[in-house]
Amino acid sequence: MVKICCIGAGYVGGPTMAVIALKCPDIEVVVVDISKPRIEAWNSDTLPIYEPGLDDVVKQCRGKNLFFSTDVEKHVAEADIIFVSVNTPTKTRGLGAGKAADLTYWESAARMIADVSKSDKIVVEKSTVPVKTAEAIEKILTHNSKGINYQILSNPEFLAEGTAIEDLFKPDRVLIGGRETPEGRKAVQALKDVYAHWVPEDRILTTNLWSAELSKLAANAFLAQRISSVNAISALCEATGANVSEVAYAVGKDTRIGPKFLNASVGFGGSCFQKDILNLVYICECNGLPEVANYWKQVIKINDYQKSRFVNRVVSSMFNTVSGKKIAVLGFAFKKDTGDTRETPAIDVCKGLLGDKAQISIYDPQVTEDQIQRDLAMNKFDWDHPMHLQPTSPTAVKQVRCVWDAYEATKGAHGLCILTEWDEFKTLDYEKIFDNMQKPAFVFDGRNIVDPEKLREIGFIVYSIGKPLDVWLKDMPAVA
Helix, strand or coil: CCCEEEEEECCCCCHHHHHHHHHCEEEEEEEEECHHHHHHHHCCCCCCCCCHHHHHHHHEECCCCCCECHHHHHHHHHEEEEEEEECEEECCCCCCCCCEECHHHHHHHHHHHHHHHHCCCCEEEEECCCCCCCHHHHHHHCCCCCCEEEEECCCCCCCCCCHHHHHCCCCCCCEECCCCCHHHHHHHHHHHHCCCCCCCCHEEEEEEEHHHHHHHHHHHHHHHHHHHHHHHHHHHHHHCCHHHHHHHHHCCCCCCCCCCCCCCCCCCCCCCCHHHHHHHHHHHHHCCCCCHHHHHHHHHHHHHHHHHHHHHHHHHHCCCCCCCCEEECCCCCCCCCCCCCCCCHHHHHHHHHHHCCCEEECCCCCCCCHHHHHHHHHHCCCHCCHHCCCCCCCCCCCEEEEEHHHHHHHHCCCCEEEECCHHHHCCCCHHHHHHHHCCCEEEECCCCCCCCCHHHHHHHHEECCCCCCCHHHHHCCCCC
């Protein structure tokens, strides 16, 4: 029986291993993590992450051929294939601070593998890592090998949160990078055999190690670039009276471009886009390619610009001050159908409003108050370190309240910001909301999910990203 062990029970390791266990009943899969609370959650009825369909998959396999454990060393020693999906945060100090990936957790995982292994292993990079990580890991393992053979493979994940299980069941492609040696090819084949249980052969791509590592960074950079491109156009639409939805629809009808990832919004979030682009920028700089680095930097610059533009719209619309005013924020997760708040645009928008002394009332169907308070108190990049290494119970931000529904959030508010495109926000009773708000009542739709004309009929002053401006907003500067 092939034994697989995955180090790291997070957003990648948990769902990926659960699906492998479901699709390969003849393989024993163990997910290990040093965090006791996290493993306890995976073994309970309340999983530590929210992902549609994940509960069913875990319940079908847990205890049969899928196990969650804190006994890291035992299971690593027993495994034939070891997936490593640990955090690779952005460095906050030292060489490459603010851009380079911090491989501390990766390196300690590699050293631990070398310490406890008594048989040959295939080690698979699953976390998003910078190009050439495999080489560094290989060096650590071979220099500590005690006669054991290690093969390093890169198998980046291309999951989208909210559809991760679907993405795992029917992936666009599975990418496996390995050394171009007989041993390397054999290792690639072993991993290919696992995926071949349910993925058609033509969707399993094999490349060299560097191509696999770089493909992941490049894919995320291209996706983020599309969002920044449409967001840049949204600013121009507002200035000229064009409608970004119409423009994006017309552009997306071109089959060479396609319609996906062309929704203008308050900005992209999530744990990967910004981190991966910063990483790409750093790699380009290290390889003497400043022009390429600057090109990709612009994707992040436009994203930051879009968030600050949104905050400026809110403040300038309300007579240039939100001090002491209640502002309702609907949605805090970085996108719908996930409880994930990593790098969500809502953090920067809320911080911008708090900087102007607003009182904020937040409702999100999946995000806890504790998480929101932590996000607003944390320094940049802190979120990407394991929980027990994050700053402990930061002081709560007093001007922020988290409430149980949208109506409570908007009661007595001057303005309402929609920052996540949860479906339930499309069907709210906006007449009821209008009646309970201060007048003039403002709606700032950061996701273009409400019909501005309908809301104007109710009496709202509406700002939708990239849509023709409300008469009220025409004379307001877009950028402070």
